[in-house]
Amino acid sequence: MSASGALPETVEQLSATARQIRQDVLRMTYRAGSGHLGGSLSTADLLVALVFHELRIDPGNPGWPDRDRLVLSKGHAAPALYSALARRGFLDAQVLPTLREEGSPLQGQVDHRTLPAVEASTGSSGQGLGMAVGMALDARLAKRPSRVYAVVGDGECRAGTTWEALMAGGQYALDNLVVLVDRNGRETDGGKENAPGIEPLAEKFRAFRYSTLEIDGHDFPAILGALGQARKTKGQPTAIIARTVLGQGVSFMENQPAWRERSPNREETERGLAELGGSL
Amino acid sequence: MxxxxxxxxxxxxxxxxxxxxxxxxxxxxxxxxxxxxxxxxxxxxxxxxxxxxxxxxxxxxxxxxxxxxxxxxxxxxxxxxxxxxxxxxxxxxxxxxxxxxxxxxxxxxxxxxxxxxxxxxxxxxxxxxxxxxxxxxxxxxxxxxxxxxxxxxxxxxxxxxxxxxxxxxxxIVTDGSFTLGRATRLREGSDLTVVAVGAMLARALDVAEELHQAGVEARVLDFASIKPADEKALIQAARDTGAILTMEEHNVLTGLGNLVASAISTTHPVPVRQVGVPDLFGESGNPWTLLDHYGLSQKRALDEAWELLKIRGKVS
The missing domain is CATH 3.40.50.970 (Thiamin diphosphate (ThDP)-binding fold, Pyr/PP domains)
Known part of the structure; x- marks a missing residue:
């Protein structure tokens, strides 16, 4: 786990970075014995696209007021964000193995108090999205160019607070706000199929006045294209519904609900890392 | 009044x-x-x-x-x-x-x-x-x-x-000289202390006035700063007056009275009586009549004050 801070610009480089981050996530959750592996792997490509391409951020000046903000509303995908921030140069990669340990800055849910590079402490459904709406309003009022990106889980899309926050984003026509839905179709207790009631998701977003795009959340050209389109959209916020696969990148974890919560044992970790071109 | x-x-x-x-x-x-x-x-x-x-x-x-x-x-x-x-x-x-x-x-x-x-x-x-x-x-x-x-x-x-x-x-019962973390003494007295917040503050002063008519001097503390709490003022009140009456428009199990009793218990425990809403939900009604109905009346507070004074042997 070495932090380079380099900014890969090509799709190949982004893919390679995503593989590194998936390796980190496997190692971290193996070591910690817990840590929402499946949902971290499904979100990894979205986070890589944001942290290594889309966001105007500077590891040398993390508090830059005009920076773009990333709020991980699905705070349990913390391992993926920690790894991305480390590899982008916002924190020391040496700390990654301390995930979920007492005294570690790497709390189980992303934490602003212990890790200022994280924009907001989240973990309760819908709250990160509400905070992102507040940040987008703040930037608009201050006439700052900052854009705000909220990554939400599809399980969160059942929570009333998510829809409150979405309504506010639409009401204030926040075109500096982009909501990315990690649509892996697996809620904690769901398991079998996409949870009923959430669909039709795109229609709901459109009714809430969002420019709404549906993409494959593991296809970098598609992700970058949607983010680019969001940047050009004026007068309304953008929602990107990214269809993803729980456990993406490790064949025996893909679409297996058990991997939402459980952590890999040593053998599984080694096997998964081998698939990703890494090792323990 | x-x-x-x-x-x-x-x-x-x-x-x-x-x-x-x-x-x-x-x-x-x-x-x-x-x-x-x-x-x-x-x-x-x-x-x-x-x-x-x-x-x-x-x-x-x-x-x-x-x-x-x-x-x-x-x-x-x-x-x-x-x-x-x-x-x-x-x-x-x-x-x-x-x-x-x-x-x-x-x-x-x-x-x-x-x-x-x-x-x-x-x-x-x-x-x-x-x-x-x-x-x-x-x-x-x-x-x-x-x-x-x-x-x-x-x-x-x-x-x-x-x-x-x-x-x-x-x-209006204060001059607005509020400081965070500080209780304000609105009335001096050494027989008893009444600690109150919100709508009960004026009632606390009325209770003190009525006690004064009967020859008893009650200190009245405005405890608007609930947190940070002025524990020193509470301990001082316990030392100086030996008994405390609390008054609040809040569930009596978990509000001001609880705070006061807890604050003095380690250093200088004295009898504390709590006037507040019993462990109940409210109901529709005239606002001020409701206060009386739920046990927050001036008379009830006065009764509690006399009980405290009896416990302390200050009256018989």
């Missing part, structure tokens, strides 16, 4: 808020209700671009406030107590307090004095909920001048705060 002029806590807050908006061009106000109800109107008229009528979504209003505050602003959020402290508790806890966001929550319509709308709107548990949150400051003003001072006081530091207001006009 003493003859006094009364004032609106909500209007005092609204006026102070408009002045704060003048001083701090980054200050933003979020409101979940009509400005007329929540009293942020004067600010909204003067600074419409910084006054966001979020509407009835109090939990998310707290998250939005936190997002605004994390950018470096002071954010005031107002709404009915039952919604901003009850409905929105989870968001106050995580979005505001855990993120150490500079959000000031101003709860209007607290307590039984809501009157007609009854139990669903009569918030009697908010002091407990807000006081339990790490990093939260809690203020319960007893009149309009203290409300004004408290509004400026909570705006003066970086961090979350909860200001609990009453809809009914309350008698």
């Amino acid at each position: 003493l003859a006094r002029t009364s004032g609106s806590l909500g209007e005092a807050y609204g006026q102070a808020l408009a002045e704060l908006g003048e001083r701090d061009p980054a200050l933003v106000v979020l409101d979940s209700d009509l400005p007329g109800s929540a009293r942020a109107g004067p600010f909204g008229q003067r600074f419409p671009e910084r006054f966001l009528r979020i509407g009835v979504m109090e939990p998310t209003m707290m998250s939005i406030a936190s997002g605004l505050a994390l950018g470096g602003r002071t954010v005031f959020v107002s709404g009915f107590a039952v919604f901003v402290a009850g409905e929105a508790y989870g968001a106050v806890r995580l979005s505001v307090c855990y993120n150490r966001a500079n959000v000031k929550i101003v709860a209007t319509h607290a307590g039984l004095l809501v009157g007609g709308d009854g139990a669903p709107y009569q918030m009697l548990e908010d002091i407990a909920l807000m006081r339990s949150l790490p990093g939260m400051t809690v203020v319960v003003p007893g009149d309009a001048p203290t409300t004004r001072a408290a509004t400026f006081a909570v705006a003066s530091f970086d961090g979350p705060a909860y200001l609990r207001l009453t809809r009914e006009n309350l008698p």
